Amino acid sequence: xKMSFDYVQxxxxxxxxxxxxxxIGFIGLGAMGAHQxxxxxxxxxxxxxxxxxxxxxxxxxxKGATKAQSPKEIASQSDVIVTMLPSSDNVVKVYLGDNGxxxxxxxxxxxxxxxxxxxxxxxxxxxxxxxxxxxxxxxxPVSGGTLGAEAxxxxxxxxxxxxxxxxxxxxxxxxxxNIVHCGDSGAGQIVKLCNNLILGISMLGVSEAxxxxxxxxxxxxxxxxxxxxxxxxxxxxxxYNPCPGVLEGVPSSRGYTGGFQTNLMKKDxxxxxxxxxxxxxxxxxxxxxxKSYEVLSKESYGNKDFSSYFELxxxxxxxILEKQVVELVSKETH
Amino acid sequence: xKMSFDYVQxxxxxxxxxxxxxxIGFIGLGAMGAHQxxxxxxxxxxxxxxxxxxxxxxxxxxKGATKAQSPKEIASQSDVIVTMLPSSDNVVKVYLGDNGxxxxxxxxxxxxxxxxxxxxxxxxxxxxxxxxxxxxxxxxPVSGGTLGAEAxxxxxxxxxxxxxxxxxxxxxxxxxxNIVHCGDSGAGQIVKLCNNLILGISMLGVSEAxxxxxxxxxxxxxxxxxxxxxxxxxxxxxxYNPCPGVLEGVPSSRGYTGGFQTNLMKKDxxxxxxxxxxxxxxxxxxxxxxKSYEVLSKESYGNKDFSSYFELxxxxxxxILEKQVVELVSKETH
Numbered sequence: 126x127k128m129s130f131d132y133v134q135x136x137x138x139x140x141x142x143x144x145x146x147x148x149i150g151f152i153g154l155g156a157m158g159a160h161q162x163x164x165x166x167x168x169x170x171x172x173x174x175x176x177x178x179x180x181x182x183x184x185x186x187x188k189g190a191t192k193a194q195s196p197k198e199i200a201s202q203s204d205v206i207v208t209m210l211p212s213s214d215n216v217v218k219v220y221l222g223d224n225g226x227x228x229x230x231x232x233x234x235x236x237x238x239x240x241x242x243x244x245x246x247x248x249x250x251x252x253x254x255x256x257x258x259x260x261x262x263x264x265x266p267v268s269g270g271t272l273g274a275e276a277x278x279x280x281x282x283x284x285x286x287x288x289x290x291x292x293x294x295x296x297x298x299x300x301x302x303n304i305v306h307c308g309d310s311g312a313g314q315i316v317k318l319c320n321n322l323i324l325g326i327s328m329l330g331v332s333e334a335x336x337x338x339x340x341x342x343x344x345x346x347x348x349x350x351x352x353x354x355x356x357x358x359x360x361x362x363x364x365y366n367p368c369p370g371v372l373e374g375v376p377s378s379r380g381y382t383g384g385f386q387t388n389l390m391k392k393d394x395x396x397x398x399x400x401x402x403x404x405x406x407x408x409x410x411x412x413x414x415x416k417s418y419e420v421l422s423k424e425s426y427g428n429k430d431f432s433s434y435f436e437l438x439x440x441x442x443x444x445i446l447e448k449q450v451v452e453l454v455s456k457e458t459h
Numbered sequence: 460x461k462m463s464f465d466y467v468q469x470x471x472x473x474x475x476x477x478x479x480x481x482x483i484g485f486i487g488l489g490a491m492g493a494h495q496x497x498x499x500x501x502x503x504x505x506x507x508x509x510x511x512x513x514x515x516x517x518x519x520x521x522k523g524a525t526k527a528q529s530p531k532e533i534a535s536q537s538d539v540i541v542t543m544l545p546s547s548d549n550v551v552k553v554y555l556g557d558n559g560x561x562x563x564x565x566x567x568x569x570x571x572x573x574x575x576x577x578x579x580x581x582x583x584x585x586x587x588x589x590x591x592x593x594x595x596x597x598x599x600p601v602s603g604g605t606l607g608a609e610a611x612x613x614x615x616x617x618x619x620x621x622x623x624x625x626x627x628x629x630x631x632x633x634x635x636x637n638i639v640h641c642g643d644s645g646a647g648q649i650v651k652l653c654n655n656l657i658l659g660i661s662m663l664g665v666s667e668a669x670x671x672x673x674x675x676x677x678x679x680x681x682x683x684x685x686x687x688x689x690x691x692x693x694x695x696x697x698x699y700n701p702c703p704g705v706l707e708g709v710p711s712s713r714g715y716t717g718g719f720q721t722n723l724m725k726k727d728x729x730x731x732x733x734x735x736x737x738x739x740x741x742x743x744x745x746x747x748x749x750k751s752y753e754v755l756s757k758e759s760y761g762n763k764d765f766s767s768y769f770e771l772x773x774x775x776x777x778x779i780l781e782k783q784v785v786e787l788v789s790k791e792t793h
Contacts, residue, residue: 245675268689268690280689282685303688305685307677307681307682307685308676308677308678308681309676311675311676312676312677312681315671315672315675315676315677315682316672316677316681316682316685316686318671319668319669319671319672319677319682319686319691320668320685320686320689320690320691321690321691322664322667322668322671322691323661323664323665323668323686323691323693323696324690324691326660326661326663326664326667326744327657327660327661327664327691327693329660329743329744330656330657330660330661330664330744330745330748331657333656333660333741333742333743333744333745334653334654334656334657334731334745335653336740336741337649337652337653337656337731337734337735337740337742337745338649338650338653340738340740341579341645341649341734341738341740342642342643342645342646342649343641343642343646343649343650343653344642347641347642347646347650348641348649348650348653351616351639351641351650351654352650352653352654352657354637355602355614355654355694356602356654356655356658356694356695356699357653357654357655357656357657357658357661357694358693358694359657359661359692359693359694359695360689360690360691360692360693361690361693362657365690397668397671400671400675401671404674404675406670406671406674406675407667407670407772407775407776408667408671409663409667409747409751409775410660410663410664410667410744410747410748410751411664411667411668411671413743413744413747414664414744417743417744438741441741441743442741
């Protein structure tokens with residue numbers, strides 16, 4: 126019975142999905158979210174916004190958005206809701222807290238798209254909570270940064286059923302270019318964290334290798350070019366080299382400004398470490414990398430691009446840590 | 460005066476270099492060297508060989524090589540000498556020890572090509588010793604493994620002057636496909652170590668990320684495919700993925716056999732750590748990676764492919780090491 130009911134409902138939902146008249150609610154108008162909401166407006170959607178910053182709300186209202194008083198009000202007035210929030214705690218509060226989105230659900234199959242990067246376990250839990258109210262939450266974390274958000278070229282990594290992924294796609298395409306289905310609920314978050322875990326680790330490795338080679342007398346461009354045609358090649362070396370002067374137009378060649386902040390990398394790897402810890406999954410070098418970004422942040426590089434680890438290496442005391450590392454890694458094994 | 464003298468000598472040397480009649484001496488007939496020497500024979504060179512294993516010598520003699528009694532004899536009877544030895548100590552002994560190559564030098568500008576992977580500082584030192592006898596040593600470490608050695612498709616990373624690089628090229632092309640000039644003496648070694656340092660670190664990162672994602676419920680092929688089109692992409696993920704079943708024809712899909720052994724990766728990263736230590740250059744995550752491969756080796760994966768770290772993760776106790784890592788990384792900073 127349920128299947129045939131769904132069968133009747135879906136085409137109707139799709140019709141609405143494709144219509145520019147649908148009302149989209151948007152919560153979280155930060156550096157990323159403000160651009161995403163603006164792009165939805167540009168595509169002809171009517172957008173209702175909420176943020177704790179009245180200044181951020183004002184800017185979107187000036188572009189044609191409508192202001193709401195609470196997440197609850199957003200849910201009750203929208204057909205699709207997009208959220209872009211800085212942390213797991215914010216997501217829990219905005220979705221499940223007092224006047225949260227969950228309290229405004231007034232129709233079946235209401236679609237929520239959370240493009241925040243958060244703990245996948247928490248993402249699944251919020252999704253389960255909404256499911257109990259017959260609403261749907263897809264995790265849709267992004268990559269592409271503020272430039273991608275502004276240009277509408279973000280990549281969305283989406284977790285949820287295939288059917289709901291298809292339903293969400295038109296809205297995500299209004300804000301991004303690559304919309305990738307990663308699996309069931311939480312899979313978008315997991316894939317993003319795994320990707321950024323590798324990125325964060327490889328950036329530390331490329332920084333140390335470039336620093337070592339240059340200090341030992343090899344030309345930095347020659348070193349990078351051989352690495353990039355060999356088994357050391359990676360995104361961090363090829364397109365984002367941390368050594369100033371190897372590539373133009375990257376953060377390392379402009380004082381480590383305007384890229385992906387150390388604090389955001391620290392947050393993402395921290396979420397990977399947290400997810401691993403909670404599920405008893407070993408993550409030795411991931412944990413080491415997390416702590417390295419903590420140190421980088423404490424050493425006043427928190428708001429600089431994460432490739433500024435290369436610059437930190439110029440300041441590090443050259444202790445070699447054999448004994449400590451032996452102890453550390455040994456404790457990981459039987 | 461010296462310049463004009465060189466000017467007269469060089470064309471003569473080049474003439475001999477291009478001749479297939481030149482006599483090549485080869486020392487070190489192990490898993491790599493035996494193939495390299497055989498390829499020189501195939502290209503029509505007369506090859507005199509030396510190795511501590513009479514069995515290894517016998518196999519090359521059966522293919523047409525001549526046997527010598529010592530490195531000294533090799534040097535005295537050859538126009539070009541190629542060495543492929545397992546460690547820095549072996550190189551020092553074969554070049555500078557009793558009956559070593561240096562004692563057989565009997566003509567000016569005798570060319571030595573060391574394709575061993577060793578400490579670049581030691582490589583430079585041996586080169587200086589030979590230079591005092593008017594002989595030339597180029598460091599020419601390789602990548603490509605035993606399959607590349609057999610097929611003659613090795614990459615040679617060469618350190619030495621441009622002029623000597625040109626002189627060496629025909630011989631290296633008889634054993635390899637990509638011959639890359641990396642800079643002055645030692646630069647070949649440095650570039651190789653830097654490349655393998657990144658490779659070793661990224662393999663640990665990809666292993667941990669793939670393990671985390673799969674354990675948290677994401678399909679391994681989906682996970683790898685998103686990473687490979689995102690900022691986590693690297694050689695370890697794209698062409699050598701450590702998670703069994705993601706790629707065909709790689710060591711992880713045949714029980715971690717037939718690849719690049721953990722013990723060799725441990726050796727290469729160990730050389731990077733050693734070079735960094737000796738020159739007071741910080742290498743925190745490099746040192747952590749070195750110790751990780753030490754553990755992997757101790758856990759009976761020494762002769763398996765280095766991507767078997769993925770399998771070790773299935774056995775690791777899931778301690779999270781926050782405190783220890785904080786202490787460890789903190790000690791690296793002011």
